[in-house]
Amino acid sequence: MMYRLINWKTIKESVIIIIIAVIAGFAINLFHPDGFQMVGRQALNYKKILFISTLEARIKYESSSALFVDSRSPGEFEESRIPGALSIPSAPEALSWKRIRKYFPELNKPRELVVYCTGTSCGTSEELARRFIEMGYDRHIYIIRMGIPEWEELGYPVEGRGK
Amino acid sequence: MRMLRLFIKSFMYGNIITVVLRISMGVLFLFSGAVKIIDPGTFARVIIQYDIIPEVLVPYPAIVLPVLEIMLGGMLVAGYRIRASSLISMALMLMFSIFITVNVVRGQNFDCGCFELNRIGIGINENISVKLVLRDLVMLAIFAAVYQARRHLFSVDSIIEKKRLRQI
Numbered sequence: 001m002m003y004r005l006i007n008w009k010t011i012k013e014s015v016i017i018i019i020i021a022v023i024a025g026f027a028i029n030l031f032h033p034d035g036f037q038m039v040g041r042q043a044l045n046y047k048k049i050l051f052i053s054t055l056e057a058r059i060k061y062e063s064s065s066a067l068f069v070d071s072r073s074p075g076e077f078e079e080s081r082i083p084g085a086l087s088i089p090s091a092p093e094a095l096s097w098k099r100i101r102k103y104f105p106e107l108n109k110p111r112e113l114v115v116y117c118t119g120t121s122c123g124t125s126e127e128l129a130r131r132f133i134e135m136g137y138d139r140h141i142y143i144i145r146m147g148i149p150e151w152e153e154l155g156y157p158v159e160g161r162g163k
Numbered sequence: 164m165r166m167l168r169l170f171i172k173s174f175m176y177g178n179i180i181t182v183v184l185r186i187s188m189g190v191l192f193l194f195s196g197a198v199k200i201i202d203p204g205t206f207a208r209v210i211i212q213y214d215i216i217p218e219v220l221v222p223y224p225a226i227v228l229p230v231l232e233i234m235l236g237g238m239l240v241a242g243y244r245i246r247a248s249s250l251i252s253m254a255l256m257l258m259f260s261i262f263i264t265v266n267v268v269r270g271q272n273f274d275c276g277c278f279e280l281n282r283i284g285i286g287i288n289e290n291i292s293v294k295l296v297l298r299d300l301v302m303l304a305i306f307a308a309v310y311q312a313r314r315h316l317f318s319v320d321s322i323i324e325k326k327r328l329r330q331i
Binding site: 029 | 219226229231235246
């Protein structure tokens with residue numbers, strides 16, 4: 001009798017074992033306390049966007065190492081802003097892109113970039129930061145997590161018509 | 164001389180030594196898989212050291228390989244679908260020895276992260292070297308011997324086969 005060293009049954013079983021291992025592996029990873037977090041490619045591109053506290057922003061402000069960017073509307077910017085901030089509203093989009101192009105050489109200077117808006121509820125800072133990255137900005141971009149309301153509340157310096 | 168030939172014949176057919184080898188390799192797999200599954204981050208760093216696949220793709224083998232090792236270990240110890248599991252083990256061993264060879268040729272020197280035996284206090288030198296490649300090839304040969312054996316004592320496969328034969 002011929003004893004075949006390789007047969008279809010073995011190969012089929014091997015493939016099934018590997019498929020089960022892949023499925024089980026991903027299932028275990030899902031519930032593993034030290035598991036890997038699967039994120040999209042987009043999130044990987046935008047991981048340079050970091051959220052910082054108001055105090056950290058203040059430290060950057062004090063050391064004049066950062067350029068502040070206001071992502072709110074021009075009206076709000078006129079009302080009150082962090083001294084020296086640039087106004088690059090995130091909406092409307094056309095205006096936003098126009099301002100980004102205009103200020104891009106300024107943004108790309110060797111300074112840290114801090115974007116802020118009206119706090120946690122506003123996604124405009126993040127939207128703007130993503131546009132900077134799309135334009136080719138390749139350093140970290142900081143966003144003040146609590147926005148300008150907390151900045152004002154803490155009595156940190158602001159300028160503008162309202163003050 | 165005749166004794167030796169007889170011994171080789173019985174070993175190839177599958178005797179108690181085949182069983183011992185099969186079960187000890189299974190236990191080794193179970194152990195190394197368990198260590199890796201507990202700490203996938205460390206295992207991922209090990210894979211990065213080898214510098215074979217892009218860093219973005221590292222989590223995938225880091226997730227699948229430990230589970231595969233545990234499955235293979237369990238199947239080898241229990242003796243369930245021995246041929247398939249030893250075939251995959253052979254493929255794994257071949258893969259590992261190729262990766263280690265590549266890095267030895269590159270002149271690298273780091274801990275291979277194979278079995279992580281030093282985690283339980285068995286301090287053996289597992290830095291990648293030609294010796295380690297040879298060790299993996301020996302294991303490959305062991306799996307090949309298990310793969311081609313026709314009889315597997317103390318295995319689920321043999322119990323299933325006996326049942327099948329009884330029904331005929």
